[in-house]
Amino acid sequence: MDTQELIKPLIQKNNTKILLVVLDGVGGLPVNGKTELEAANTPNLDALSRESACGLHIPVAYGITPGSGPGHLGIFGYDPLKNQIGRGILEALGLGLEVRKTDVAVRCNYATIKDGIITDRRAGRVPTEQSRLLTDRLSKEIRKIDEAEIIFAPGMEHRFAVLIRFPEPLKPDASLIPDTDPQKEGLYPVHPAPLSKNAERISLIVEKLISKAHDVLKGEEKANYILTRGFSSMPNIPSFKEAFGLSSVAIATYPMYRGLAMLVGMDTPAIEGSVEDEIRFLKEKYNEYDFFFLHVKKIDSYGEDGNFNGKVQRIEEFDRLLPEILKLAPDVLIITGDHSTPALMKGHSWHPVPVLLKSSYVLGRLCSGFSERECVKGELGIFPAINLIPMALANAGRLKKFGA
Amino acid sequence: MDTQELIKPLIQKNNTKILLVVLDGVGGLPVNGKTELEAANTPNLDALSRESACGLHIPVAYGITPGSGPGHLGIFGYDPLKNQIGRGILEALGLGLEVRKTDVAVRCNYATIKDGIITDRRAGRVPTEQSRLLTDRLSKEIRKIDEAEIIFAPGMEHRFAVLIRFPEPLKPDASLIPDTDPQKEGLYPVHPAPLSKNAERISLIVEKLISKAHDVLKGEEKANYILTRGFSSMPNIPSFKEAFGLSSVAIATYPMYRGLAMLVGMDTPAIEGSVEDEIRFLKEKYNEYDFFFLHVKKIDSYGEDGNFNGKVQRIEEFDRLLPEILKLAPDVLIITGDHSTPALMKGHSWHPVPVLLKSSYVLGRLCSGFSERECVKGELGIFPAINLIPMALANAGRLKKFGA
Numbered sequence: 001m002d003t004q005e006l007i008k009p010l011i012q013k014n015n016t017k018i019l020l021v022v023l024d025g026v027g028g029l030p031v032n033g034k035t036e037l038e039a040a041n042t043p044n045l046d047a048l049s050r051e052s053a054c055g056l057h058i059p060v061a062y063g064i065t066p067g068s069g070p071g072h073l074g075i076f077g078y079d080p081l082k083n084q085i086g087r088g089i090l091e092a093l094g095l096g097l098e099v100r101k102t103d104v105a106v107r108c109n110y111a112t113i114k115d116g117i118i119t120d121r122r123a124g125r126v127p128t129e130q131s132r133l134l135t136d137r138l139s140k141e142i143r144k145i146d147e148a149e150i151i152f153a154p155g156m157e158h159r160f161a162v163l164i165r166f167p168e169p170l171k172p173d174a175s176l177i178p179d180t181d182p183q184k185e186g187l188y189p190v191h192p193a194p195l196s197k198n199a200e201r202i203s204l205i206v207e208k209l210i211s212k213a214h215d216v217l218k219g220e221e222k223a224n225y226i227l228t229r230g231f232s233s234m235p236n237i238p239s240f241k242e243a244f245g246l247s248s249v250a251i252a253t254y255p256m257y258r259g260l261a262m263l264v265g266m267d268t269p270a271i272e273g274s275v276e277d278e279i280r281f282l283k284e285k286y287n288e289y290d291f292f293f294l295h296v297k298k299i300d301s302y303g304e305d306g307n308f309n310g311k312v313q314r315i316e317e318f319d320r321l322l323p324e325i326l327k328l329a330p331d332v333l334i335i336t337g338d339h340s341t342p343a344l345m346k347g348h349s350w351h352p353v354p355v356l357l358k359s360s361y362v363l364g365r366l367c368s369g370f371s372e373r374e375c376v377k378g379e380l381g382i383f384p385a386i387n388l389i390p391m392a393l394a395n396a397g398r399l400k401k402f403g404a
Numbered sequence: 405m406d407t408q409e410l411i412k413p414l415i416q417k418n419n420t421k422i423l424l425v426v427l428d429g430v431g432g433l434p435v436n437g438k439t440e441l442e443a444a445n446t447p448n449l450d451a452l453s454r455e456s457a458c459g460l461h462i463p464v465a466y467g468i469t470p471g472s473g474p475g476h477l478g479i480f481g482y483d484p485l486k487n488q489i490g491r492g493i494l495e496a497l498g499l500g501l502e503v504r505k506t507d508v509a510v511r512c513n514y515a516t517i518k519d520g521i522i523t524d525r526r527a528g529r530v531p532t533e534q535s536r537l538l539t540d541r542l543s544k545e546i547r548k549i550d551e552a553e554i555i556f557a558p559g560m561e562h563r564f565a566v567l568i569r570f571p572e573p574l575k576p577d578a579s580l581i582p583d584t585d586p587q588k589e590g591l592y593p594v595h596p597a598p599l600s601k602n603a604e605r606i607s608l609i610v611e612k613l614i615s616k617a618h619d620v621l622k623g624e625e626k627a628n629y630i631l632t633r634g635f636s637s638m639p640n641i642p643s644f645k646e647a648f649g650l651s652s653v654a655i656a657t658y659p660m661y662r663g664l665a666m667l668v669g670m671d672t673p674a675i676e677g678s679v680e681d682e683i684r685f686l687k688e689k690y691n692e693y694d695f696f697f698l699h700v701k702k703i704d705s706y707g708e709d710g711n712f713n714g715k716v717q718r719i720e721e722f723d724r725l726l727p728e729i730l731k732l733a734p735d736v737l738i739i740t741g742d743h744s745t746p747a748l749m750k751g752h753s754w755h756p757v758p759v760l761l762k763s764s765y766v767l768g769r770l771c772s773g774f775s776e777r778e779c780v781k782g783e784l785g786i787f788p789a790i791n792l793i794p795m796a797l798a799n800a801g802r803l804k805k806f807g808a
Contacts, residue, residue, distance in 0.1 A: 001485045006465060361433055361749065363776055379756075379776070381786035383466060390467030394754045401752055402464055403471035403484065404494045 002079060004243050007390050007399060011245040016331035016396040018246065019282075019292045020388075022075065023318060024068075024257075025300030027056075027340025027353040027372060031308050036343060037354065037371040040312045042319035045335070045356070046369040048326070052333075053362035055380025056352035056372070057388060059339050065350045071338030072260045076293075077244060077389030078237060085263065086175065086232020092161045093259025095153035099234055104164040104175045104202055107230040110134065110223035111158070111181075113214070118185055122158040123223035134223055135160045141216045145205045158223070164205055170233045171198040177206060181227040189227060202231075239265025240291070244389060245398065249285055251278045252295035261293055275317065279324050286328055294325075303341030311343050332395045333358040334388065335370070352382050359395035406483060407790050408647050411803060415649040420735035420800035422650065423686075423696045424792075426479065427722060428472075428661075429704030431460075431744025431757040431776060435712050440747060441758065441775040444716045446723040449739070449760070450773040452730070457766035459784025460756035460776065461792060463743050469754045475742030476664045480697075481648060481793030482641060489667065490579065490636020496565045497663020499557035503638055508568040508579045508606055511634040514538065514627035515562070515585075517618070522589055526562040527627035538627055539564045545620045549609045562627070568609055574637045575602040581610060585631040593631060606635075643669025644695070648793060649802065653689055655682045656699035665697055679721065683728050690732055698729075707745030715747050736799045737762040738792065739774070756786050763799035 028036035059066040059074050060081065069090050070080035088105035099105055110131060112120035126134070135154035142150050151163040173196035180189045192210070194203040206228060213226045240248045242265075250261030250268045258268040267289070271281055275296055282292055296318055302310035325333070333356075340351040354375040367374040376382070380391075393399045432440035463470040463478045464485065473494050474484035492509035503509055514535060516524035530538070539558035546554050555567040580599035586592065596614070598607040610632060617630045644652045646669075654665030654672045662672040671693070675685055679700055686696055700722055706714035729737070737760075744755040758779040771778040780786070784795075797803045 003465065006468065006485065010468070361746070361753070361755075363434060363439070363780075365434075365437075366777055366780060377780070379780050381780075383786075387466035390465070391754075392467075394467035394469065399467060399469065399754070401469045401471050403474040403488065404491055 002082070003386050003390060004077065004238065006402075007393065008243065010400045010402060011393070012398055012400050013245055014397055016290070016398065017286070017292070017328070018290065018332045018392050018396050019294065019325070019328070019330040019334070020075065020392070021294045021296065021325070021333070021335045022072070023296045023299050023315070023335065023337050025303045025339060025341025025348065026315070026337035027342070027349070027351050028303065028311065029342035029344045029349075029351070031344055035372050036303070036308060036311045036315060038373070039308070040315040040319065042315060042370060044319045044322040048322070048335075048358060049356050049367050049370040049374065051362075051364040052356045052358040053364065053380050054357075054367045054370070054375045054378030055355050056375050056382045057336060057355050057385040058352050058382065059385045063350050065348050066339045067348065068256060068338060069260060072257070074385030075336065075338060075388050076240065076264050077386060078264065079386055083235050083237050085235055087230030088161070088175075088232040089234065090256070091155070091159075091230065092153065092163055093262070094256040095155050095161045096255035097151065097153045097161060097163055098262070099163065099259070100165065101169045101234050102166045104170065104231055104233050106162045106164065106206075106228050108160050108162055109158050109181065109227040109229070110160075111225045111227045112222045113189070113225035116188055118182055118187060118189055118225070118227070120222065121181060121185060121227060126158045126223050128156050131155070131157060131160065131223070134217065134220070138213055138216055142209065142212050145208045145212070148205050150209065162209070162228075164202060164209070173198040174202055175199065175231040175233045177203055177231040179229040180210065181229050189225075192228065235263065237264065241265060244393060246291040247289045248291035248293065249289045250293045250295065251281050252293070252297070253278065254295070254297050257295045257297070266293060275321055279321055282325070283328065300341045303343050304347060306343050306346035308343035331359060332392050334392060336388070355380060355388065357391060357395065361395050406486070407481065407794060408642070410806075411794050411797065412647065414804045414806055415797070416802055416804050417649055418801055420694070420802065421690070421696070421732070422694065422736045422796050422800050423698065423729070423732070423734040423738070424479070424796070425698045425700065425729070425737070425739045426476070427700045427703050427719070427739065427741050429707045429743060429745025429752065430719070430741035431746070431753070431755050432707065432715070433746035433748045433753075433755070435748055439776050440707070440712060440715045440719060442777070443712070444719040444723065446719060446774060448723045448726040452726070452739075452762060453760050453771050453774040453778065455766075455768045456760045456762040457768065457784050458761075458771045458774070458779045458782030459759050460779050460786045461740060461759050461789040462756050462786060463789045467754050469752050470743045471752065472660060472742060473664060476661065478789030479740065479742060479792050480644065480668050481790060482668065483790055487639050487641050489639055491634030492565070492579075492636040493638065494660070494663075495559075495563075495634065496557065496567055497666070498660040499559050499565045500659035501555065501557045501565060501567055502666065503567065503663065504569065505573045505638050506570045508574065508635055508637050510566045510568065510610075510632050512564050512566055513562050513585065513631045513633070514564075515629045515631045516626050517593070517629035520592055522586055522591060522593055522629070522631070524626065525585060525589055525631060529561045530627050532560050535559070535561060535564065535627070538621065538624070542617055542620055546613065546616050549612045549616070552609050554613065566613070566632070568606060568613075577602040578606055579603065579635040579637045581607055581635040583633040584614065585633050593629075596632065639667065641668065645669060648797060650695040651693045652695035652697065653693045654697045654699065655685050656697070656701070657682065658699070658701050661699045661701070670697060679725055683725055686729070687732065704745045707747050708751060710747050710750040712747035735763060736796050738796055740792070759784060759792065761795060761799065765799050
């Protein structure tokens with residue numbers, strides 16, 4: 001029996017508030033003896049950790065480095081192995097597109113083709129400005145193919161995304177089409193042949209899309225062709241409301257994270273600005289929802305850049321804002337990350353992620369601060385991320401007893 | 405592969421003794437900074453914990469609050485998710501009935517019916533004394549319906565239980581019958597229609613039972629009808645002997661816990677009295693079994709009442725008796741609870757439960773006392789309850805090597 005099956009019949013409603021703060025990529029590794037969290041001066045997080053249940057969550061599995069998709073699905077209470085999100089979907093979400101159950105999402109590259117052979121898979125890494133103009137042109141020239149609407153979103157350099165939107169929801173397997181990118185220069189593009197019966201209709205449209213795009217781009221010196229990858233449709237997963245009985249809102253300034261929240265049916269208003277702006281929004285909407293997902297992006301960005309001090313400063317900045325959040329006194333407050341991003345590694349990593357859970361029903365007093373090493377001493381232990389939401393529900397009094 | 409499948413081929417017999425002491429509901433939460441276990445003066449438990457393997461078990465899953473049934477099944481080595489016990493069975497066991505594989509167990513209420521409509525689902529909460537007399541009358545008037553023997557057990561206030569006992573073991577699905585309790589006053593009782601082919605015969609008997617009971621009770625002002633709920637039969641699970649190769653006895657004064665032990669085929673002599681009486685019985689029977697389940701109920705009862713000091717005193721009382729148990733020097737001694745019952749919450753909770761395992765093969769010296777926070781530091785970590793019995797068997801030298 002999976003976690004959601006187990007808890008669904010136990011869910012009961014009440015008026016409690018649950019706040020999940022995701023400090024993106026917060027987990028780190030020591031540089032000169034201290035991790036980013038240890039090096040940061042965080043009096044508020046430290047005080048809070050002393051009266052909270054602490055531990056570390058494993059986002060996907062031991063040794064597995066999660067992308068942002070699986071990282072968030074786990075802490076949202078969805079098994080990231082059972083609910084895999086296609087690359088096209090993630091790309092489209094990351095570029096700010098609203099993806100629906102009627103859509104096939106595709107990651108695209110501008111490429112150079114000569115005599116039918118791909119001579120440059122990235123069209124000389126087209127500058128972003130120029131790529132944006134090309135995508136605008138495609139967008140104007142190609143609006144519909146057969147019954148499907150075609151939606152373009154420009155990206156960085158040679159990258160962009162396409163949604164193929166049908167009038168009705170897609171059948172299973174409808175997006176089973178191989179990447180047309182041959183992965184090596186000097187080869188023909190791969191034919192987008194359908195890999196299932198349900199993919200046949202989409203395959204025909206993709207063929208036309210590639211050919212029409214080539215017509216539009218054929219005058220370009222380098223970016224005269226498009227390669228398509230990661231065909232995917234929306235995963236069929238229960239909404240946060242269905243699964244956990246919680247009305248929910250995502251407070252996130254980056255489209256990718258709003259997109260991930262949208263996948264599980266959270267409300268995802270477009271928000272801009274700083275973490276302070278996010279907290280202001282949280283306060284404004286505090287009476288309207290049961291569950292709040294507040295996403296703090298920049299900590300991860302500095303980790304990705306290998307900027308240890310920058311990451312430390314972003315953690316300290318959050319710490320200074322924490323008292324504003326605590327004033328709301330949510331019944332359950334969880335602070336954690338979606339994965340670790342040690343500056344030392346300049347990227348995501350597999351390391352378990354510190355977690356702090358504050359409610360009226362914790363032991364506390366086991367950790368003297370909020371860090372990787374202190375959280376090892378905590379009452380939550382080291383546990384799979386998927387258990388975080390059931391624990392939040394329990395601490396909010398939202399789960400009935402199992403069995404008599 | 406589940407735990408029992410894994411260990412069954414590894415089981416080997418020897419003359420070791422395993423004693424599992426269940427301090428019902430022992431886990432707690434801090435009140436004025438200390439949990440019940442921390443507040444209690446327990447020199448014997450503390451000394452024992454220093455030379456034991458300690459940790460905390462998760463009875464069912466993260467965030468899940470177990471009833472007594474799933475709580476005990478887990479520490480008996482049975483997956484509480486795969487082996488769910490019906491409400492009727494638990495009620496019958498709790499009222500001291502011996503349930504067999506030939507029985508359908510039913511929870512019943514006295515109710516008031518007027519013109520076919522339920523006007524009071526609890527018959528004005530009939531006083532227990534009066535309810536007992538009514539159940540005696542039913543018991544005398546209704547002894548058999550068709551081929552089935554009907555067995556009544558009186559309960560508290562409006563509650564009682566019935567066993568419908570057939571001459572031969574029941575077929576699968578035989579107890580799939582809806583509750584006749586409409587859950588709200590002002591409605592007709594629900595018809596006990598069979599929900600499966602195998603339930604047809606039982607449905608007919610239930611219909612007759614309700615009608616005969618109404619005949620017996622129709623002169624009563626309030627308790628003139630019975631409502632039936634939680635139709636269930638014995639789960640089909642391997643006995644403790646089959647699963648673990650252990651002859652076993654339950655030493656428990658409360659019928660519910662003897663009943664749970666009976667479910668897994670332990671011997672369940674009727675015992676009355678105090679914990680001292682239980683320990684006396686343990687000593688008397690010490691040569692007769694491999695495995696002893698000794699149940700200490702009252703700690704939970706005070707937790708349920710929200711009586712922090714009462715719970716502390718019951719823990720201290722057990723601590724004073726512990727040396728008597730230690731004199732037996734079992735090869736493996738486990739002391740734990742079936743779930744937490746923090747006085748703060750006046751009920752069962754999801755919190756992991758302290759465990760202490762003493763054998764000749766432990767590390768020890770990691771915890772300075774027996775409490776939730778000390779056990780977090782222990783060598784057993786935080787682990788699913790179902791692993792407790794395999795660890796007991798291993799420490800008793802009763803498991804062979806897996807693989808070559």
